[in-house]
Amino acid sequence: MSETTEPDARTAAAATDSDRAVLRTDGVTKRFGGLTAVDDVDVEVQKGEIVGLIGPNGAGKSTLFNCITGTLSADEGRVYLQGQDVTDWPEYKIARAGLGRMFQETRIFGDMTVRKNLLLAAQEGGANVGSLLRRPDDTLIERTEELLDYVDLGGLAETRAGRLSFGQQKLIEFAMELMAEPDLLLMDEPAGGINPSMLENLIEYIRTANEDEEATIFLIEHNMDFVMEIADRIYVLAHGERIAEGTPEEIQNDQRVLNAYLGRE
Amino acid sequence: MSTSESEDSTGLLRTVLPPNQVDRVFDFCGENGWKLLALGAVVGALPPLLGLEQGYYMTVVSEMYLFAILALSWDLVGGQTGYPSFGNMAFFGLGAYVTAILVKDFAVAFPVALIAAGLLALLFAALIGAVVLRLRGHYFAIATLGVLLAAQQISRNLDITGGASGKILLQVPSGTVFYYLFFGVLIAEMALIYYLSNTRFGFILNAIRDDEEKATAMGFNTTYYKTAAWMLAALFTGVAGGTYSLFNTFIDPQTAYNGAWNVELIAMALLGGSGTVAGPVIGAFGLHTLIEFVETAFVGWQLVLLGGAVIVTVIGFPEGVVGTLREYASEMAYYERGGMAAVDSGEDTEVTADE
Amino acid sequence: MAVTQFVVNGLLVGALFAAVAVGFALIWGVVDIINLAHGEMVMLGGYTSYWVLSLITGNAEGSPALFLVTVPAAIGVLYVVGYALQRTLVSRVIGTDIFLTLLVTFGISIAIQQLAIQAWSANPRSIQVSFADPSLVAAGLVIPKMKLIAFVGAILLTVALYVFLQRTRTGRAIRAVSQNPEAAALVGIDVEHTRAVTFGVSSAIAGGVGAFIATILNIQPQMGLIYTLKSFVIVVFGGVGSIPGALVGGLLLGSVEELTAGFVSSQWTLAVSFTLLIVLLVVKPNGLFGEGAEQ
Numbered sequence A: 001m002s003e004t005t006e007p008d009a010r011t012a013a014a015a016t017d018s019d020r021a022v023l024r025t026d027g028v029t030k031r032f033g034g035l036t037a038v039d040d041v042d043v044e045v046q047k048g049e050i051v052g053l054i055g056p057n058g059a060g061k062s063t064l065f066n067c068i069t070g071t072l073s074a075d076e077g078r079v080y081l082q083g084q085d086v087t088d089w090p091e092y093k094i095a096r097a098g099l100g101r102m103f104q105e106t107r108i109f110g111d112m113t114v115r116k117n118l119l120l121a122a123q124e125g126g127a128n129v130g131s132l133l134r135r136p137d138d139t140l141i142e143r144t145e146e147l148l149d150y151v152d153l154g155g156l157a158e159t160r161a162g163r164l165s166f167g168q169q170k171l172i173e174f175a176m177e178l179m180a181e182p183d184l185l186l187m188d189e190p191a192g193g194i195n196p197s198m199l200e201n202l203i204e205y206i207r208t209a210n211e212d213e214e215a216t217i218f219l220i221e222h223n224m225d226f227v228m229e230i231a232d233r234i235y236v237l238a239h240g241e242r243i244a245e246g247t248p249e250e251i252q253n254d255q256r257v258l259n260a261y262l263g264r265e
Numbered sequence B: 001m002s003t004s005e006s007e008d009s010t011g012l013l014r015t016v017l018p019p020n021q022v023d024r025v026f027d028f029c030g031e032n033g034w035k036l037l038a039l040g041a042v043v044g045a046l047p048p049l050l051g052l053e054q055g056y057y058m059t060v061v062s063e064m065y066l067f068a069i070l071a072l073s074w075d076l077v078g079g080q081t082g083y084p085s086f087g088n089m090a091f092f093g094l095g096a097y098v099t100a101i102l103v104k105d106f107a108v109a110f111p112v113a114l115i116a117a118g119l120l121a122l123l124f125a126a127l128i129g130a131v132v133l134r135l136r137g138h139y140f141a142i143a144t145l146g147v148l149l150a151a152q153q154i155s156r157n158l159d160i161t162g163g164a165s166g167k168i169l170l171q172v173p174s175g176t177v178f179y180y181l182f183f184g185v186l187i188a189e190m191a192l193i194y195y196l197s198n199t200r201f202g203f204i205l206n207a208i209r210d211d212e213e214k215a216t217a218m219g220f221n222t223t224y225y226k227t228a229a230w231m232l233a234a235l236f237t238g239v240a241g242g243t244y245s246l247f248n249t250f251i252d253p254q255t256a257y258n259g260a261w262n263v264e265l266i267a268m269a270l271l272g273g274s275g276t277v278a279g280p281v282i283g284a285f286g287l288h289t290l291i292e293f294v295e296t297a298f299v300g301w302q303l304v305l306l307g308g309a310v311i312v313t314v315i316g317f318p319e320g321v322v323g324t325l326r327e328y329a330s331e332m333a334y335y336e337r338g339g340m341a342a343v344d345s346g347e348d349t350e351v352t353a354d355e
Numbered sequence C: 001m002a003v004t005q006f007v008v009n010g011l012l013v014g015a016l017f018a019a020v021a022v023g024f025a026l027i028w029g030v031v032d033i034i035n036l037a038h039g040e041m042v043m044l045g046g047y048t049s050y051w052v053l054s055l056i057t058g059n060a061e062g063s064p065a066l067f068l069v070t071v072p073a074a075i076g077v078l079y080v081v082g083y084a085l086q087r088t089l090v091s092r093v094i095g096t097d098i099f100l101t102l103l104v105t106f107g108i109s110i111a112i113q114q115l116a117i118q119a120w121s122a123n124p125r126s127i128q129v130s131f132a133d134p135s136l137v138a139a140g141l142v143i144p145k146m147k148l149i150a151f152v153g154a155i156l157l158t159v160a161l162y163v164f165l166q167r168t169r170t171g172r173a174i175r176a177v178s179q180n181p182e183a184a185a186l187v188g189i190d191v192e193h194t195r196a197v198t199f200g201v202s203s204a205i206a207g208g209v210g211a212f213i214a215t216i217l218n219i220q221p222q223m224g225l226i227y228t229l230k231s232f233v234i235v236v237f238g239g240v241g242s243i244p245g246a247l248v249g250g251l252l253l254g255s256v257e258e259l260t261a262g263f264v265s266s267q268w269t270l271a272v273s274f275t276l277l278i279v280l281l282v283v284k285p286n287g288l289f290g291e292g293a294e295q
Helices: A015-020 A061-069 A091-096 A114-121 A138-150 A166-180 A196-212 A224-230 A248-252 A255-262 B002-008 B010-016 B019-031 B033-049 B056-078 B089-105 B110-132 B137-157 B175-196 B200-210 B212-217 B222-247 B259-272 B278-297 B302-316 B320-330 B339-343 C002-031 C038-057 C064-088 C098-120 C145-167 C169-179 C181-186 C191-216 C221-238 C243-263 C266-283
Strands: A021-032 A035-046 A050-054 A076-081 A099-102 A184-188 A217-220 A233-238 A241-246 C135-138 C141-144
Touching (some): A021 A061, A035 A050, A035 A076, A035 A241, A050 A061, A061 A099, A061 A184, A061 A217, A099 A166, A114 A138, A114 B200, A138 A166, A166 A196, A196 A224, A233 A248, A233 A255, A241 A248, A241 A255, B019 B320, B033 B175, B056 B259, B056 B278, B089 B110, B089 B259, B110 B137, B110 B222, B137 B259, B137 C098, B137 C221, B137 C266, B175 B222, B200 B212, B200 B222, B259 B278, B259 B302, B259 B320, B278 B302, C002 C038, C002 C141, C002 C145, C002 C169, C002 C221, C002 C243, C038 C064, C038 C098, C038 C191, C098 C221, C145 C243, C169 C191, C221 C243, C221 C266, C243 C266
Parallel strands (some): A050 A217, A050 A233, A099 A184
Antiparallel strands (some): A021 A035, A021 A076, A233 A241, C135 C141
């Protein structure tokens, strides 16, 4: 394991472990006026893991996500992606560094065809002018076919994405992330608003992506069955603070978690 | 206008022109875009060669090309990127004045002056873009309108622009030169935008239009791309303005920074179908012909008609000709191409409406 | 001394700008539309007053009292125009793309403007109000009586709107729709009607101001867009939905314009206000930069 130069002396002890971490936050704090939405939160996601983030409404889960992606800037604390301090980077640059994100309300480009949505997501070539001005090559187009077949939306490549149902759009958004192959994928309530049978499929797709393509996933979820089934580890937030961390079994038996959900302090 | 018509006669329309036929036409156009463009270029180049050199109709056709350039440039930012500018005519006016001043006061050759006009418009767009492209929605629209009116006022007060009385240009090339100039710029612009619309750059512009925040979250520095589109639009608009000043032999603040024209070219893009290459051009040809007709038949009423046309278009026909046809063509395609199969497993049978 | 005189001139005219802007802001806040035809309401108000006065006196001249009689006429006519525009045209695009709403109101603006040219020609006109002694002089400052009357009129219209919104049942309904149209509908408010009333009231005030403008400046069919733009400057400055903010913004804009006219040249006043608009949009960060840039 290479010793990446980390100027922060405090982290030196945990260097090996931290450097392997795809994502690490160190004391991230975000305040809105007098309200501390995220309070000194440390999380860590290792390569190949599926990590869940749960907590009652208003616990600060989405705010933590926004601080990680750079949509919001944290008031205190640092965010490291692949060992690199990305805290003050602009949002687009963090994304380009390997962070993918699926939104709670599902966001795709409605007036573009499904295929263009996927082609756009491919990160190949990045922002260099040459690749911007070339037409997408055949390998990329084949890859879009492959991924669309994979999520059972094979025939819809030329359909306007906005015409699809909510569940289908969710799958397209997921396929876009597979196309992009981010080092870490943040998913905000992937199970929200889709019907049970589609949820079954989604679990399977996420699993396969995790096992076959080594996708690393950090997800917010309210659907407990879903998160307990899919996550390797879970963090629990309440009132902006991290109150528990552990395997699904540990979390299910944790008194503090139960209290937080039942509203006891 | 055409709304009630298309709604009432859908049944008849379906038999005469079934959606899949229209779909096939779109596929054909999609596959043969370059050939169609080349064909258009040849047809458009013919009239002067066939002896139709001067006169009223050649002037009208030249103006059609001019408006097509303006509408297409507007659409690159307004339709493709989703930043509807009410100030594009600022680039037009700048180009017109730069050309007029260089040619008349500095005796610069017309082609050189034209290039200078395009480049200055580009530079101006970069500066203004840094400011206005940070704004969205209402604020962007009004700020661009403010830029247009400020530019108009400034040219009205400066000596070099000839103040409110403007500049008269007497030594100008023949009508055929302008015909080919407008036509050449139009074809070049169509080719460029058509090409770009199938590249990653074009996809990113559309992505910014559909959801800029998502595009940012996917790693695109959207400022960079929308500024590039804005500058490109300014370049073509500036060159068109430069050509127009000599074509018209006269330029003043009112004609150069014409707010009504700005609305007119938006209406053209919208009427034809914004966000496409053919749409703004079709819209420009159609609306300009109509306005030209009204101008001849009922002098002075063309702008009343323009206002009316804009209202009718927006209320009844916001997708434009191309957009409406495309929607019509694809209404069955969703199911034919497996839309149903994909949702069989669930209950999401309804197609999400996007309006 | 010159500075004070310019500022006084500015404040006198600024109140008129403010009253126009208040209506513009009200439509923006309640109907969620930038009404690019708002300036045309000012223009139509000016012409209504002009023609009513001509009807009474045979030409557009008269005593102050006679002129003041024409103001309610302008207000009434423009209320109807505004109400009808919202009901027939604007209501059809509410809730669609912002850009479409802008385009529809721009289309209305052009159509009204051009019809006015056809009907009344493009020549500037003005109303002549006759006074025995046209100006007051106090502490070395010259205050034309008509400007003072216009100033008071504009302030009264603004205050009347404020009272109307705060104290009347309809005013409360308008505020409710502005805050949450769905909830307003649930408690039994006719949202469509309320929006049309908002449009009518805003246009009526603009019309009343237009009548005053006809006495101290010129009216002309194409004058509207400038007033729309000025309203936008003022609202951006004062904040959407704030009547006091609009009042301060209007007085300030008037002063800036008069100072420019006094120290530079009256030709530059418009260029200055449009540049001010762009600068304001850039430097005033709150609520201006793209929705959702901050959550």
